[in-house]
Amino acid sequence: MTEQNIRDDKKLNILLFSCDYDKALAALILANTARSIDMAVTVFCAFWGLCLIRDPETFTLEKKSSLEKAFGLLTAKGPEELPLSRMNMSGLGRMMLEKMMGDDKTPRLFDFLKESRDSGVRFYACKLSAETMGIKKEELLPEVEIMTAEDYLKDALSADIKLFI
Amino acid sequence: MTEQNIRDDKKLNILLFSCDYDKALAALILANTARSIDMAVTVFCAFWGLCLIRDPETFTLEKKSSLEKAFGLLTAKGPEELPLSRMNMSGLGRMMLEKMMGDDKTPRLFDFLKESRDSGVRFYACKLSAETMGIKKEELLPEVEIMTAEDYLKDALSADIKLFI
């Protein structure tokens, strides 16, 4: 393991495509850890990844087509509603993972998300994804900004680590 | 967001492993957007990702083992046949996503693929994957070239953004 100094101009850029509970957890752990060593962190939430940054307080069915309503209701509405990726997990569930993490005093996803927001991780919502899913800016966490795919690429070009999760 | 100039020597390299409709869509949107800002783009299709670049016109069952035939028939044969990744989507389907995208005038996967091909995105098929799945060069889109994993790594080394999708 190299013991290089981490300078504060290093940057982590995550494209969060998934809304699986475990993948969102992995993304937030990486984001929070990167902040703890003074790396800048961008999390660009696209497609299902938008679910992580929806604001449960402001979710609305108004002015949506019936398809958009169905989509909104069937997909998760906040960090604690995310499903677990199902790989080899039939018979186990998020509850079990949470229980085990609780035993180890490891915080839950909601706490990881709060830590990310408090520590300066910048969250962006993919413009095209938000439009496609009928999610309006007011339905996202207050500090979230909308970003195009072009903006994402430019941000990623300036980052040292880029991951698609 | 940094407003750096994008020079035409910047490159995006995508290893497309999945053949989920939504992930293929994400890959193509990134590829097309990168081309629109003059980045070079390589999409290396491996494993299930090969499904995206199969030519529906030339799919054949000749000279295949029965296992290869079954594999060919059961996996998707072109961009419109790809399944949706299933995360939290039980009860929803690709049709719904397409419908919503249609309402927003967002093109379907087939159109995205055409745009990629027209705009100079270079598609490669993983040699080992093609051999394993019994897919011959003639069954791929005409311009697709075969590439080894070593070629992929060399190409990725020269790219500025590398993503595994």
Add this chain to the structure above:
Amino acid sequence: MTEQNIRDDKKLNILLFSCDYDKALAALILANTARSIDMAVTVFCAFWGLCLIRDPETFTLEKKSSLEKAFGLLTAKGPEELPLSRMNMSGLGRMMLEKMMGDDKTPRLFDFLKESRDSGVRFYACKLSAETMGIKKEELLPEVEIMTAEDYLKDALSADIKLFI
């Protein structure tokens, strides 16, 4: 394809999150190919990726909570126990993929893993993941070292290609 010389100071860093058979296979093929052109390779196994580097010989149920026991028994215990990612694969299975690979004289996952270990790929286990899943160091392959997320980020910063699989 650029024909650049590969210098032995080039590095590939893989964060293996999944324990799907096909994704683990992809990770090992990339790792082995990178070693064959003298790249250094780090594989950081987190979450389900830990399954790849569990030692089937030393798996134990002792000193585990009942939840940890259930988790250990239900998740895979070694490379040949990994499930296939299910994308569009209903009706096909790992057996079929293995059969086809066997026909082409392509080695199975176990052999790929042995090749990786013999050729100097460095495998690390994510500390938080191991603690959460109740997996002890003795239950991992002997040469595997424990690594924190911070260590991972520092290692990734020094790598030329970083992939999340």
